[in-house]
Amino acid sequence: MEDFRDVFDFIDGNRDLYLSWLYDACRIPSVSAQNTGIGEMAGFLEGFFRERLGTEAEILQSGGYPFVTAGVEGDVPRTILFYNHYDVQPVDPIDEWESDPFEPVERDGRIYARGAADNKGSMFARLCAVHAWRGTRGSLPLGVKFFYEGEEEIGSPNLGIATEKYPSKISCDAMLWEGGSRDIGGALHVALGVKGLAYFELRLRTANQDQHSSLAPIIPNAAWRMVRALSTIKDEDDKILIDGFYDDVRETGPEDKFFLNNMTFQEEDTKKFAGIDGFLGGVSGYELKERLLYWPTANIAGFVSGYGGPGSKTILPAEAVVKMDFRLVPDMSGERVYDLLRRHLESRGFGDIEVEMLSTKPPYRTNPDDPFVRTVIDCARDVYGVYPAVYRNMAGTTGMYDFCTAVGAPAVLVGVFNEDSRLHAPNENIFVEDYILGIKMVAAVMGRYALQGRDSG
Amino acid sequence: MEDFRDVFDFIDGNRDLYLSWLYDACRIPSVSAQNTGIGEMAGFLEGFFRERLGTEAEILQSGGYPFVTAGVEGDVPRTILFYNHYDVQPVDPIDEWESDPFEPVERDGRIYARGAADNKGSMFARLCAVHAWRGTRGSLPLGVKFFYEGEEEIGSPNLGIATEKYPSKISCDAMLWEGGSRDIGGALHVALGVKGLAYFELRLRTANQDQHSSLAPIIPNAAWRMVRALSTIKDEDDKILIDGFYDDVRETGPEDKFFLNNMTFQEEDTKKFAGIDGFLGGVSGYELKERLLYWPTANIAGFVSGYGGPGSKTILPAEAVVKMDFRLVPDMSGERVYDLLRRHLESRGFGDIEVEMLSTKPPYRTNPDDPFVRTVIDCARDVYGVYPAVYRNMAGTTGMYDFCTAVGAPAVLVGVFNEDSRLHAPNENIFVEDYILGIKMVAAVMGRYALQGRDSG
Numbered sequence: 001m002e003d004f005r006d007v008f009d010f011i012d013g014n015r016d017l018y019l020s021w022l023y024d025a026c027r028i029p030s031v032s033a034q035n036t037g038i039g040e041m042a043g044f045l046e047g048f049f050r051e052r053l054g055t056e057a058e059i060l061q062s063g064g065y066p067f068v069t070a071g072v073e074g075d076v077p078r079t080i081l082f083y084n085h086y087d088v089q090p091v092d093p094i095d096e097w098e099s100d101p102f103e104p105v106e107r108d109g110r111i112y113a114r115g116a117a118d119n120k121g122s123m124f125a126r127l128c129a130v131h132a133w134r135g136t137r138g139s140l141p142l143g144v145k146f147f148y149e150g151e152e153e154i155g156s157p158n159l160g161i162a163t164e165k166y167p168s169k170i171s172c173d174a175m176l177w178e179g180g181s182r183d184i185g186g187a188l189h190v191a192l193g194v195k196g197l198a199y200f201e202l203r204l205r206t207a208n209q210d211q212h213s214s215l216a217p218i219i220p221n222a223a224w225r226m227v228r229a230l231s232t233i234k235d236e237d238d239k240i241l242i243d244g245f246y247d248d249v250r251e252t253g254p255e256d257k258f259f260l261n262n263m264t265f266q267e268e269d270t271k272k273f274a275g276i277d278g279f280l281g282g283v284s285g286y287e288l289k290e291r292l293l294y295w296p297t298a299n300i301a302g303f304v305s306g307y308g309g310p311g312s313k314t315i316l317p318a319e320a321v322v323k324m325d326f327r328l329v330p331d332m333s334g335e336r337v338y339d340l341l342r343r344h345l346e347s348r349g350f351g352d353i354e355v356e357m358l359s360t361k362p363p364y365r366t367n368p369d370d371p372f373v374r375t376v377i378d379c380a381r382d383v384y385g386v387y388p389a390v391y392r393n394m395a396g397t398t399g400m401y402d403f404c405t406a407v408g409a410p411a412v413l414v415g416v417f418n419e420d421s422r423l424h425a426p427n428e429n430i431f432v433e434d435y436i437l438g439i440k441m442v443a444a445v446m447g448r449y450a451l452q453g454r455d456s457g
Numbered sequence: 458m459e460d461f462r463d464v465f466d467f468i469d470g471n472r473d474l475y476l477s478w479l480y481d482a483c484r485i486p487s488v489s490a491q492n493t494g495i496g497e498m499a500g501f502l503e504g505f506f507r508e509r510l511g512t513e514a515e516i517l518q519s520g521g522y523p524f525v526t527a528g529v530e531g532d533v534p535r536t537i538l539f540y541n542h543y544d545v546q547p548v549d550p551i552d553e554w555e556s557d558p559f560e561p562v563e564r565d566g567r568i569y570a571r572g573a574a575d576n577k578g579s580m581f582a583r584l585c586a587v588h589a590w591r592g593t594r595g596s597l598p599l600g601v602k603f604f605y606e607g608e609e610e611i612g613s614p615n616l617g618i619a620t621e622k623y624p625s626k627i628s629c630d631a632m633l634w635e636g637g638s639r640d641i642g643g644a645l646h647v648a649l650g651v652k653g654l655a656y657f658e659l660r661l662r663t664a665n666q667d668q669h670s671s672l673a674p675i676i677p678n679a680a681w682r683m684v685r686a687l688s689t690i691k692d693e694d695d696k697i698l699i700d701g702f703y704d705d706v707r708e709t710g711p712e713d714k715f716f717l718n719n720m721t722f723q724e725e726d727t728k729k730f731a732g733i734d735g736f737l738g739g740v741s742g743y744e745l746k747e748r749l750l751y752w753p754t755a756n757i758a759g760f761v762s763g764y765g766g767p768g769s770k771t772i773l774p775a776e777a778v779v780k781m782d783f784r785l786v787p788d789m790s791g792e793r794v795y796d797l798l799r800r801h802l803e804s805r806g807f808g809d810i811e812v813e814m815l816s817t818k819p820p821y822r823t824n825p826d827d828p829f830v831r832t833v834i835d836c837a838r839d840v841y842g843v844y845p846a847v848y849r850n851m852a853g854t855t856g857m858y859d860f861c862t863a864v865g866a867p868a869v870l871v872g873v874f875n876e877d878s879r880l881h882a883p884n885e886n887i888f889v890e891d892y893i894l895g896i897k898m899v900a901a902v903m904g905r906y907a908l909q910g911r912d913s914g
Contacts (some may be wrong), residue, residue, distance in 0.1 A: 195671070199769040207731045207732050209732075212853065213758055213782050213784070214851070214853035214854070216784065217749050217752045218727075218740070218749050219736065219737060221756060221757060223760045224687075227757070227760070231685065234681065236685065238674075274668055275665025275666075276664050276677065279675045280674065280675050283675075295674045297674055298673075299670045300681050300684070300763065300774070301670055301769070301770060302764035302765045302770070302772075303680045303684070303762045303774075304761055305760045305761075306757065306758050307759035308760075308761030308778055308780070312658075312758070312782070312815045313759070315759075317760075321765055327673065359769060395672065396669065396671035397671070397771075
């Protein structure tokens with residue numbers, strides 16, 4: 001990192017200023033699910049670009065909450081795009097917050113605020129890195145584009161519009177996506193993709209209304225029937241029994257195995273956070289990581305039937321509703337899983353269970369051989385002093401696929417949160433140090449990727 | 458019924474008066490679950506006994522809502538006890554009522570009001586029958602005792618106290634219990650007992666809180682685990698797989714078979730009311746009746762885990778709660794089923810599922826050879842003009858066991874509701890004709906049982 005010592009020093013010198021910017025951003029309650037603070041946040045960003053970075057942002061219509069975009073030219077004709085979102089999750093349950101979610105405070109080296117981790121910390125790490133380059137050198141080593149959406153926390157329903165209507169705002173050579181933490185061992189997580197998702201609602205009605213439970217011997221019970229149907233979907237070893245389910249799963253290649261082998265995973269820490277004694281199937285090590293990242297899933301997210309309140313009610317439920325999310329790995333598709341699930345249920349005599357696909361997103365993996373990936377890994381090692389945990393894909397899902405496929409550039413996920421950042425939960429937080437290191441990480445990626453472009457070009 | 462023509466004529470002549478008394482009773486919102494109108498109802502009954510039957514009622518402390526008791530001597534030293542309850546169910550959902558639940562109205566030959574069927578109609582049929590005997594003959598053919606509780610709809614938690622503290626108020630030679638309908642073919646249902654009940658709550662926690670569903674490959678899911686545990690409890694043919702579950706089930710004897718063979722059951726009607734195409738297991742006829750009355754059950758009354766609201770939430774539930782009610786037949790006991798269920802779960806590797814027994818009531822069957830049973834059947838045939846449907850036991854449960862066992866007299870359940878009486882539901886109703894016939898039925902039982910006592914004594 002010798003080359004960027006001046007930039008890093010500038011970042012350290014402006015530590016309080018950079019923290020204050022993040023605080024200002026976290027004070028705005030831009031909760032997309034509740035339509036609060038969205039316009040205010042977009043306006044705040046517009047002002048920030050003008051006053052702090054000397055460039056005009058554009059507010060672009062998306063059909064829903066607007067996109068905020070901006071761009072700054074650089075010294076080489078190579079452009080990196082920063083994807084972030086300016087919306088945050090609701091704060092419920094508010095009683096469990098130890099301080100006001102929209103009044104950031106520092107306690108024990110952490111910044112507590114809704115959005116600190118997801119993802120205003122990441123957003124401002126990038127903005128500050130650009131500011132630091134300008135402040136140190138007067139110009140940027142390469143071109144940057146900022147692309148912010150305001151609907152990530154409600155499923156990015158309009159993200160596809162950006163690729164159709166505003167291609168010039170998103171064309172680039174490489175992308176830093178949001179998301180990604182640093183583990184307790186100090187290693188930054190660098191993710192090269194995400195799993196896909198198919199979210200289903202299964203609905204079963206066995207009578208016109210709940211019946212008195214004395215009729216249990218003769219009238220079908222929706223809860224029992226749903227239990228039986230579900231029990232055909234997975235076996236005791238968590239193998240998914242839907243015919244053809246694994247047909248589209250791409251075989252784990254040598255490169256995928258290499259990534260897993262070299263990836264740290266904090267097992268004890270994960271168990272502690274979840275309050276569990278052991279992992280599903282009793283696995284650990286390579287097998288655990290393989291399950292987490294390369295296995296598709298069939299998760300029951302909810303099962304609601306009959307009476308669940310206090311005490312007793314002697315009813316025979318007429319309806320059962322189950323929510324299931326399937327995480328998809330290459331080359332699975334939600335539409336195909338939907339067909340297979342319906343066929344599975346029909347062939348087992350459960351054709352009366354209605355299945356609705358509420359949403360789906362394909363899996364996405366960037367090309368691991370792209371030089372940008374190498375650059376990010378090298379920067380992570382140098383900035384954090386520990387070789388990063390490189391995830392071939394994250395276990396979770398974002399709307400990367402359509403966007404990144406349309407842009408056609410490599411995309412890597414890095415962020416500033418830790419393993420106890422409590423995303424979407426009360427007392428969301430990041431470490432102050434992770435924020436500062438995150439700014440340096442982005443600054444390093446900008447510098448190295450520019451150099452690498454100059455060398456190769 | 459030649460003997461009681463004068464009594465029946467008196468009943469017909471006082472039709473409007475008897476209806477008005479029921480209306481007055483139904484106007485009082487004696488909802489035990491909400492503690493409304495309880496004192497008012499007890500006071501109303503006290504006044505009714507004094508003014509209409511010329512006898513003083515006693516309000517007896519139960520520890521909860523009081524018992525109301527009364528007694529009238531008769532011409533022979535034989536006593537019949539009428540068990541009823543003066544509380545009713547809540548009226549929710551109030552929006553679905555077509556008229557005010559506490560302002561009785563007659564529409565199309567039916568009386569609509571909360572409590573009309575369950576069980577103020579039955580209660581007043583008995584009071585009116587006593588009034589009619591007195592009005593016609595000046596005295597009663599046999600002694601009667603009235604025993605009313607005010608907590609039946611909240612599970613009769615204090616009924617046992619009556620047998621301990623007030624034995625003289627309930628000693629008798631025979632009992633008419635509340636409950637029982639008349640089917641669409643005109644036959645009165647005469648029931649000689651009830652199934653028992655054991656109500657369990659199963660609770661499972663697999664992590665300290667709901668997890669993000671991306672962790673599904675490695676963190677246990679409470680909903681999945683509960684589905685698997687439940688799927689070991691019953692097979693596809695509804696056979697209960699708990700080891701030893703059927704050991705205590707008394708074999709179906711020739712008499713039990715006789716009752717089933719001679720019992721009508723309105724299959725098409727039941728299917729129509731429930732909105733189903735066929736019964737569980739595709740059975741009908743004798744087998745259907747056998748399942749309904751002589752099979753124990755393992756019913757899922759509720760299954761709640763994870764997210765059941767609109768749209769999607771990608772969580773991995775940390776907790777699952779299941780409510781199960783088991784209907785018991787002789788000689789099963791709730792305590793034994795509790796032990797068996799716990800052992801079953803433990804032996805299948807589900808010892809982490811906590812099982813709590815919320816309540817239990819033993820099954821009860823009266824002696825079918827008792828002459829009182831014959832008397833009731835004969836009266837039902839003569840009053841309704843159709844041979845009654847005699848149930849060896851009802852499919853449902855009441856708190857009969859402790860009370861009736863302590864009293865040591867035969868107990869038969871008859872009532873005035875129909876198969877669309879909507880007990881516990883909006884638009885509760887009875888047919889006006891069933892109310893009037895119900896009065897005659899009670900009058901006939903009083904007369905015949907008195908005669909039969911005189912003959913045998």
